Amino acid sequence: MEYYKQHPRFLVAVDCVIFGYEAGELKLLLYPRAFEPEKGKWSLMGGFVQENESACEAAHRVLAETTGMNGVFLEQVSAFSSPEREPSERVISIVHFALIRIDRFKKNRPVTASAKWWPVNNLPPLIFDHDQMADQALKRLQQKAGTTLAGSELLPSKFTLLQLRNLYEAIYQRGFDPGNFRKKMLSLNVLERLDQKNSTDSKKGAFYYKVKPNKAEKELERIVKYL
Amino acid sequence: MEYYKQHPRFLVAVDCVIFGYEAGELKLLLYPRAFEPEKGKWSLMGGFVQENESACEAAHRVLAETTGMNGVFLEQVSAFSSPEREPSERVISIVHFALIRIDRFKKNRPVTASAKWWPVNNLPPLIFDHDQMADQALKRLQQKAGTTLAGSELLPSKFTLLQLRNLYEAIYQRGFDPGNFRKKMLSLNVLERLDQKNSTDSKKGAFYYKVKPNKAEKELERIVKYL
DNA sequence: ACAAAAGTGTTTTCTCTACACCCATGA
DNA sequence: TCATGGGTGTAGAGAAAACACTTTTGT
Missing domain, CATH: 1.10.10.10 (Winged helix-like DNA-binding domain superfamily/Winged helix DNA-binding domain)
Incomplete structure (x- = not known):
């Protein structure tokens, strides 16, 4: 199919909005960005989609890598695709939200050593468009919780x-x-x-x-x- | 950012589920696939995302190219990303649904010469996963129409x-x-x-x-x- | 004794639904 | 005159909201 050849190809990422509930508060798992640009801001857990996996599978992989948990509840929210959403290079991101039990969350993973749970109504500044992602994910969670348990x-x-x-x-x-x-x-x-x-x-x-x-x-x- | 280099890049498409209303029926605009694989089946209107545009902009461009209409109502449904969803080459597709007024639709475009409006409750066989896309889009339309006009x-x-x-x-x-x-x-x-x-x-x-x-x-x- | 949550019951309000009914008019 | 949709009104069912009240037990 010569047809396909002429079109550009993109990096495709998944970002996970990870919700947890602790001490009467709904929280979000974020980790601090250690390098420029946007060093010091906080970020959702993310990763790049690989050749052999769907976005959903990639999100499960990211969840497993960063929280040590498998079989987590996961649902797609939306794709973010503005050409300028990441300054260094164009990345199209497919956002998912996850629900996990904080008590089962394993803290002792190298990746998440610096990760922190933040109350959803008091989030720190987030990198790029991650704040919009979190907003949309919360709305989806509200919708979901309105019709299922x-x-x-x-x-x-x-x-x-x-x-x-x-x-x-x-x-x-x-x-x-x-x-x-x-x-x-x-x-x-x-x-x-x-x-x-x-x-x-x-x-x-x-x-x-x-x-x-x-x-x-x-x-x-x-x-x-x-x- | 060397970090980015090692990850695969993908063709990213948009597919548009185009709804119209005519003669008391809700209809979908499809065009027949003229070549193998899946020749003879019908297809949603689609196209590839380009370097300088978001998925939303790409969908608007596809709409303009295929229906001659601008400023159409458009909303993202979901990304389809299974590695096997297209047999010839991997394509990640971001599905949108569009609402258009059939009376304003311009038939005399080369691209859509063979396009046809199909009643949503009596669709022909669609290529690849386009039937799932249409299903999801209809559910979204129902949701949308339930809370807005x-x-x-x-x-x-x-x-x-x-x-x-x-x-x-x-x-x-x-x-x-x-x-x-x-x-x-x-x-x-x-x-x-x-x-x-x-x-x-x-x-x-x-x-x-x-x-x-x-x-x-x-x-x-x-x-x-x-x- | 008191506070604080558990658990039950009641009353009021509001919305959804079904359906009856009259109106206007072209065939 | 009759069928058809336009348009209004009403009665009943059921859900949501507000809130009163009783129970239990640690402090």
């Missing part, structure tokens, strides 16, 4: 309704009525109550719940009114 | 509520109650009634409406319950 990817396998509500409040940056939230969530019929109770977060103790098998990815009617 | 991009500048309802029925492939649809649309406060009436579609005659200035792109509460 995507949030449960961010919590331990057993969690209380208080923890789940706090997570949703962190994702949507707003409060939810405790009673109404509980009733809504339970009415969706995707949570299973365990016999175990949590006694650390309250005096009375709250039952633990887990997501029912095969319900984690299920599209629900609507959990949160978004927009 | 995106649909109005597909209609003439003045339209009746019957025409608008028929369009929404075509987009969502379902019926809407005439009375309820009217009330819902009018309650959104984005339509302006004109003094003019349409007398061709009904005996009584129906008022024309237009989208109020600055309201076309506005995010609305929710027009259609999607999902």
Whole structure:
């Protein structure tokens, strides 16, 4: 196909917006840029797509390399392709967002020795267009959490309704009525109550719940009114 | 930056899922593939991203080249990047969807001499992964039309509520109650009634409406319950 | 005793839906 | 006159929101 030959070829990257939840806050994993340009600013985890892999596979590889985690929840957000988005050389980046459990995150990797979790509502200056990437990813997460229990990817396998509500409040940056939230969530019929109770977060103790098998990815009617 | 040098470079394409509305049906503009492989199947309008343009700009250029139209509504859907998605050579494609008014579409262009509008619910076999692209684009259009009057991009500048309802029925492939649809649309406060009436579609005659200035792109509460 | 979260119930408001009904008019 | 779409009104179902209230237990 001579046809193809005449067209330019580009470096294609993946950038990962990695969400985690800790201490009642929704956080983002960033690492500091150690060299110019933009030295001192912070950056999303990224890497270049290779010959034998799709963007999705590349994102999983980057996740594995930088967090030590496999099988992470991952979804494509959008491609960023402005010719000037990186000053040194043109790179087209396909942005993904990932949800991980911070408690499972392995800190002792060389790549992430200097990485840091930042609260989404208080991010440091980011390089290039990474701030737009983070914005778009958060909107996608809000959309996702509005129709699935995507949030449960961010919590331990057993969690209380208080923890789940706090997570949703962190994702949507707003409060939810405790009673109404509980009733809504339970009415969706995707949570299973365990016999175990949590006694650390309250005096009375709250039952633990887990997501029912095969319900984690299920599209629900609507959990949160978004927009 | 020596760092960049070692990574592979890829052909990057844009493919456009071009929606139009005609004779009460939502349609897609396709053109027949004249050579192997996949000769005889139909294809989305596409082209390669050039050095000096973003994917969005490339899509606008493809739109202009193939339909003769500028300033078309265009939105990115997703990047398709599987290494095997095109058999002859690896191409990463960034899919966009476009909304155009078929009445403004110029047929007499060499590129589109053989192009054809196909009803979305009765598409011919498409090349490669173009059927998945079309599927995803339709879902995005449904989402878009659920929170904005995106649909109005597909209609003439003045339209009746019957025409608008028929369009929404075509987009969502379902019926809407005439009375309820009217009330819902009018309650959104984005339509302006004109003094003019349409007398061709009904005996009584129906008022024309237009989208109020600055309201076309506005995010609305929710027009259609999607999902 | 008190605070703080767990958990349940009630009331009010709002939206969606179905459907009845009259109007205007061309065939 | 009859069929067809234009346009308005209303009753009922169901969901969301606001909020009262009771339970439990560590401090």
